[in-house]
Amino acid sequence: MWLLSTATAELKFFNDPEAIPGGYAILSHVWLSEGEDTFQAPSTPTTVSEAKTTDSDDPRDLISPKVCAFLKLAQRDGYEWAWSDTCCIDKASSAELTEAINSMFRYYQLSDVCYVYLADVPPGPFGKLFAQSRWHTRGWTLQELIAPKTVLFMAADWTLIGSKYELADELERVAKVPVEVLRFDKDVAEVSVAARMSWAARRKTTRVEDEAYCLFGLFGINMPTLYGEGQNAFYRLQQEIMRTSIDTSLVAWGTVTPVSSVEELLRRARMAAGHLQGYEFLLAPRVECYRYHAYTEFDESRRFLCAQEVSRFFALTQSICILTSIGTLLHSVKTDLAKSRLSKQSPPMAFYACFP
Incomplete structure (x- = not known):
């Protein structure tokens, strides 16, 4: 130094x-x-x-x-x-x-x-x-x-x-x-990944890679910097977060619509699944996709379901087991997700439900 x-x-x-x-x-x-x-x-x-x-x-x-x-x-x-x-x-x-x-x-x-x-x-x-x-x-x-x-x-x-x-x-x-x-x-580490991302969602950097690089410390991430890689830097950041954290709010990006029941959650998830076919995997293309998630929480001690997570996994796996084992499922497929690239479409809608 x-x-x-x-x-x-x-x-x-x-x-x-x-x-x-x-x-x-x-x-x-x-x-x-x-x-x-x-x-x-x-x-x-x-x-x-x-x-x-x-x-x-x-x-x-x-x-x-x-x-x-x-x-x-x-x-x-x-x-x-x-x-x-x-x-x-x-x-x-x-x-x-x-x-x-x-x-x-x-x-x-x-x-x-x-x-x-x-x-x-x-x-x-x-x-x-x-x-x-x-x-x-x-x-x-x-x-x-x-x-x-x-x-x-x-x-x-x-x-x-x-x-x-x-x-x-x-x-x-x-x-x-x-x-x-x-x-x-x-402690900043006690705040959900999505909420921390939301703090940066309205901020700008001169280099597109710095959108990811300036967040290393906020997530306790260390990785090589490769100026010239463009948006791939933000994908790599998310992959590193996924590798070191079970906080599934990482994939809770996009606009927000609250839901009040499991039935509505599943209905909206199935509706969204077809829309999500254009998305190969779960990762957000830019940090600005998290701008609506300042209050998104992740708590392992309760069932906190995000239908955006549900619908994306449903589109990929045609399975609803995400409802009962979202953390386990995330880790079981994250090896494949590490190869992910998203289309450059606008992000899909997110649906949230919190059940005691």
């Missing part, structure tokens, strides 16, 4: 993020269209010495104003080391990039403080501007909101707006992440 010295902006490598002397600060932000610092751009010992011949005696002035302000803030708060995704990852190395992406959630989780810089929120009473910030719309910032314990939101002039704990109610309204998760009263 590469970190920036908050005093000199020099990069130094540490083997373990848990062994940083005095801890470290981390930056969350939205990348600027005009470009950002890179791993090669921050000051090195050579450029630091060159800074002495410039108008400024501060080597941090050699880097962008945003990272410079971040380092000064972290130093003021007592941190010797800081991390930014722009210049602490050598993106020229595919191996290092893959390691960083797989470790990103952990980097934020182990940080002492995460400063969220909202360049589009002016100082003073922020009103609706906080909720309208682009930061809330980006895929990568979801884990940056959830993982760190201490998150401080900063306005465009780096004045404090508030902490994650203080703003939890507003953040739940904007980001759809429950207050209890934001305040660490509930």
Whole structure:
């Protein structure tokens, strides 16, 4: 893990993020269209010495104003080391990039403080501007909101707006992440797969692969990154989740219609089965397919049936045994599902039923 010295902006490598002397600060932000610092751009010992011949005696002035302000803030708060995704990852190395992406959630989780810089929120009473910030719309910032314990939101002039704990109610309204998760009263792993997917459903990434890669930490997944694979990245993510979890809400994607009885559940499942013949397997083509599932639950201790799961399995297996052994059936066929590809049609309708 590469970190920036908050005093000199020099990069130094540490083997373990848990062994940083005095801890470290981390930056969350939205990348600027005009470009950002890179791993090669921050000051090195050579450029630091060159800074002495410039108008400024501060080597941090050699880097962008945003990272410079971040380092000064972290130093003021007592941190010797800081991390930014722009210049602490050598993106020229595919191996290092893959390691960083797989470790990103952990980097934020182990940080002492995460400063969220909202360049589009002016100082003073922020009103609706906080909720309208682009930061809330980006895929990568979801884990940056959830993982760190201490998150401080900063306005465009780096004045404090508030902490994650203080703003939890507003953040739940904007980001759809429950207050209890934001305040660490509930572990994110206790939330269903479909609900976690729903938090990312309205967010965007520049690269289509990042739609999947930015969710690794949210599901505890580690896998290689292959830029250029396109939507296949999201299929691979779902396959890894399926391999490590029995949470069948993974396949509960699409629009939602509640049902009230087993009879109605079966009737709708049989109706949907014909419609689903165009779908080879269960996996969703995009994370946006989960946008209606913020409140989808999975509980092994009760019979929680999703007719979307039922109907998809019915279409594939012509069997209703899914009603009594959905978890078992899922695992018995997941080897075949791992070869799956969905058609690019609109997702079918989902039906839910919960019985005591």
